[in-house]
Amino acid sequence: MESLLQVKNVEKVFGKGTNTFKALEDISFTIDHGEFVGIMGPSGAGKSTLLHVLATIDSPTKGDIYIEDENVAKMKGNQLVDFRRDHLGFIFQDYNLLDSLTVRENIVLPLAIAKLPVKEMDEKVESMAKAFGIAAILDKYPYQISGGQKQRTASCRALVSNPKLIFADEPTGALDSKSATDLLQALSSLNEEQETTIMIVTHDAFAASFCRRILFISDGHLFKEMNRGTHSRKAFYQMILEELAQLGGGGHDVI
Amino acid sequence: MTLFNIALKNIRKNMKSYGLYIGSTIFSIVIFFTFATLKYSGDISELAEESKQISGIMNASAFVLIIFVAIFILYSNAFFMRKRKKEVALYSLMGVRKQKIGFLLFFENMVIGIISLIVGIVAGFFLSQLLLSLLLKLMGLNIEIGFVFSSNAIIETMIVFMIIFLFTSLQGYRIIYRFKLIDLFQASKKGEDLPVAKAISVILGLAALVAAYWLALQDLTSPVWSYLGLAMPIVIIALTVLGTFLIFNSVLVYVLHRMKNRKFWAWKGLNLMTASQLLYRIRGNAKTLTIIATLSATTITAGGAVFGVYYDTGKTVEQSTPFTFMWQGHEENIDSSIVKESIHVDTKTIRVNSEQMEKEYTVIDQSTFEKLAKALEWEQTALNLTKGKVAMVEPFYNEQWMEEVANVSLQDVNYEVVQMYGESIFNLSTLPGTVIVTQDEVYNALHAEEITYQAVQLDNYKTHIDLSKELEAKPSTVDFSSAVQNYQDTLEGTGVMLFVGSFLGLVFLVATGSIIFFKMMTEAEDDKDKYSILYNIGVPKKEIKRTIRNQVGFVFLAPLILGLLHGTVALVAFSNLLQMNLLIPVVIWMATYVFIYILYYFITIQGFHKTIFHSIQEGN
Structure with missing residues (x-):
């Protein structure tokens, strides 16, 4: 089976002339359909740059990124926007909900943009809201609900259009541990039941332990890969912590 | 430093x-x-x-x-x-x-x-x-x-x-x-509740506006005028402003609410976003929008009226001064190549005592009337008076304001008025008042002193100012009146009015446009984040631009439409009052207004785009 995401020799350079900075260097990996992958690393390692490049929000200086058989690194302008709309979903640390719309309306937005029939939109919103446990608050406004509920709403919005690939940038960064657990459990059960492919960037070992596989990057290089395999989530969490401790210097800012 | x-x-x-x-x-x-x-x-x-x-x-x-x-x-x-x-x-x-x-x-x-x-x-x-x-x-x-x-x-x-x-x-x-x-x-921006419209203020708003329009279109003779008297204009203006405010504050909010809840419309593209943004915006800006609508209405009305009067100058002059020249006395030597018509008019002045008042009539005979009517190119020039019948020429005759005169008695003989003309047949400054046309024999039999007037019609009368001055200076032309001079005088007055009117109108317009511009720029600044979110979740720029166009367009259009509507009603009332047909000048004026207004819309859209997309680019 062909991989969903194929990253080949990606390099990203910021700046011009002599004053350049290599944020990413020679990054290559693949992600298959239905995977739940985490990307970890200390601050400044290039996690966010990598996510931006993969999510087509920024373009790489060199290299290719294939999503299925399309090379998004070579796409431009409207083509990119259409691709992003049709195939990718995003979850951000600060939720990015629209204050003036209700939870239901926020979730329906990507579907409305794709111009689906109203009945179908209604059904999708309902079932997605149930999966994330927010069916009861569908008609509330973002300022009336908690941070955890906001992030679940944002996740619903990212998943409702059934994208091929979900990118989550520090999704639990602003949540307390209970809310974070709820969200991650919802994401991982969606991943298991519906084989949604999810990639999250995090420096929180707890969040990362929900993933099936973790890629570590440091100073713009990919230097280690960990698979959860048959380990329990708790055992995996310990493994991650050990790995982070070995990473040294950056160790303290990952906890 | x-x-x-x-x-x-x-x-x-x-x-x-x-x-x-x-x-x-x-x-x-x-x-x-x-x-x-x-x-x-x-x-x-x-x-x-x-x-x-x-x-x-x-x-x-x-x-x-x-x-x-x-x-x-x-x-x-x-x-x-x-x-x-x-x-x-x-x-x-x-x-x-x-x-x-x-x-x-x-x-x-x-x-x-x-x-x-x-x-x-x-x-x-x-x-x-x-x-x-x-x-x-x-x-x-x-x-x-x-x-x-x-x-x-x-x-x-x-x-x-x-x-x-x-x-x-x-x-x-x-x-x-x-x-x-x-x-x-x-740090913590407080959320605001979505504005809700109260049914009572929706109804009140519409009712106030309808009432204001109805009052404005009432005739001076209507009972409402006699009831409210001089307070009428104030009542109309107050109702209009109140109605305008409630339209923005409630009626539009209500309509947008309904639209937002209709999934078939709202859940299509960014309509949902457009509607909810507008809901907050319209309610928050109800006061500013009311000011803008009122300003627009004032500008449109004042400008339209002034421009209309200027446009109508020639006609106004011709109404009171139908002949190029007219004077009491004998014929003067005028270059015959420019004279279209030169009529010798004999008149007699008859004093009539009726029960209420004493009135003087100028009497002319039928053949003179026919010559004059022909020179003035009236539709009906032949007047076949029979015995005991007369015709009456009453300048500015108005069916609504004046009672019809059925009978008139001249030197103790009673005549029936069979025909009524509402235009002036003489230059009013030379020979004012009501004119009675009788059969030639009746005229000849009247005992009164006969006064002779000259009425001259020239080709292209507006160009003969020198001749007008020359004739006026002659001692032999008594009670001289000139359409040329009259036109010139009126033009000087209305010209200044037009200039001042359009100058102020332009200033108002620019200021109105700029106020909306500043408002929208402030809002663009506030909305930057929202559009960044949309862009991040994959909404194409094209869609974002469309919702910006719709939102800005709505904020521009709503006060403009109300302003035009108020202005139209006011101008209809104005032209009814002055009995002028202002359609053409008013349409020209409104079109100019709308055109400049639309320019502002595009400038604002440009500014809005710049703010939004600049921040989106930076966000990357």
Whole structure:
């Protein structure tokens, strides 16, 4: 089976002339359909740059990124926007909900943009809201609900259009541990039941332990890969912590 | 480095963000100085001496202009200060004392003021020369004029604007004192409830507007007028303003609510977003939108009326002065190649005593009438009077206001009035009053002194001002009246009115447009994040642009439509009152207005896009 995401020799350079900075260097990996992958690393390692490049929000200086058989690194302008709309979903640390719309309306937005029939939109919103446990608050406004509920709403919005690939940038960064657990459990059960492919960037070992596989990057290089395999989530969490401790210097800012 | 130096440097370094503020200040000064120059210019002063009306118009307009310019500058100053809050906060955070920051802003504003005053006066000088020649042309005067330079205008402009700048500078000072550092860290933005419309205010709003329109379209003879009397205009204006406010505050909110809840419409593209953004925007801006709609309505009405009167000058003149020349006395020698018609008119004046009043009638015979009617190209020129019947010519006859006269008795003989004409058959300043047409024999039998008049019709009458003056100067032409002279006089008056009207109209329009522009720019600043979110979740730029177009369009369109509607009703009432057909001039005027308004819309859209997409690019 062909991989969903194929990253080949990606390099990203910021700046011009002599004053350049290599944020990413020679990054290559693949992600298959239905995977739940985490990307970890200390601050400044290039996690966010990598996510931006993969999510087509920024373009790489060199290299290719294939999503299925399309090379998004070579796409431009409207083509990119259409691709992003049709195939990718995003979850951000600060939720990015629209204050003036209700939870239901926020979730329906990507579907409305794709111009689906109203009945179908209604059904999708309902079932997605149930999966994330927010069916009861569908008609509330973002300022009336908690941070955890906001992030679940944002996740619903990212998943409702059934994208091929979900990118989550520090999704639990602003949540307390209970809310974070709820969200991650919802994401991982969606991943298991519906084989949604999810990639999250995090420096929180707890969040990362929900993933099936973790890629570590440091100073713009990919230097280690960990698979959860048959380990329990708790055992995996310990493994991650050990790995982070070995990473040294950056160790303290990952906890 | 002194404080003054910092202030100067501040302006130099931030030229771009200062540009908008300085631009609108200079614009105000140019407008005001130009107007002041016109007011003090010799040619207009001469006219003004002749006509108290003109100097009155100019002074009143200058006053309106001052108020308007002051509001406009205050508005752009507030916008400007809002943009600079962060800068102020930074100074404050670094430990600069409030007093010092206040002084800095005060100096800076004064420097801006003085620089714009100089630039504005120079630019205004050239603009005023251009407008002055245009004005003289509109007044129908062919005078060559040199450069007009008026020290009075400069002094007046300086005084007015120094006061305004002093005020805005103090305003800046005040902002510093009210300012709290916590404003910089607006950590928790409180959510606002979605505005809801109360049914009662929806109904009240619509009812107020309908009532205002209904009242405005009532005739002067209607019972409502006699009931409300002179309070009528005030009642109409109050109802209109109230209705306009409630339309924005409730009716539109209600409509948008309904639209937002209709999934078939709302859940399509970004309609949902557009509707909810507008809901907050319309309600939050109901006051501003009401002001804009009222201003637009005023501009449209005043401009339309003035332009209509100017456009109608020829017709108005012809109504009261149908013949090119008319005088009492004998025929004069006029170049026969330009004479279209020259009629010798014999009249008798008959005094009639009726029960209520005494009235004088001018009597002419049927054959004279037919000649006159033919010369004036009336539709019905043949009048077949039979015995005992007469016709009556009553200038400005109005079926609604006057009772029809069925009988008239001349020297104790009673005649039946069989025909009524509502136009003037003579030049009113030569021979005013009601005219009775009798059979030739009846006329000859009347015992009264016969007075002879001459009525002359020329080809292209507007061009014979010299001949008119020549004839008027002759002692043999008694009670001389001239359509040429009349036209010229009227044109001078209405020309100034037109000029002042369109000048003020333009200023109002520009100010209205600018207020919306500033409002929308402030909102673009607030909405930046929302559009970034949309872009991040994959909404194409095309869709974002479309929702911006719709939102800005709605905010522009709603007050414009209301303004046009109010204006139309007011102008219909006005033309009914004056019995003028204003359709063509009013349509021209409205089209011009809408055109400039649309230009503003596009400028605003551009600014909005710039703000939004600039932030989206940066966000990457």
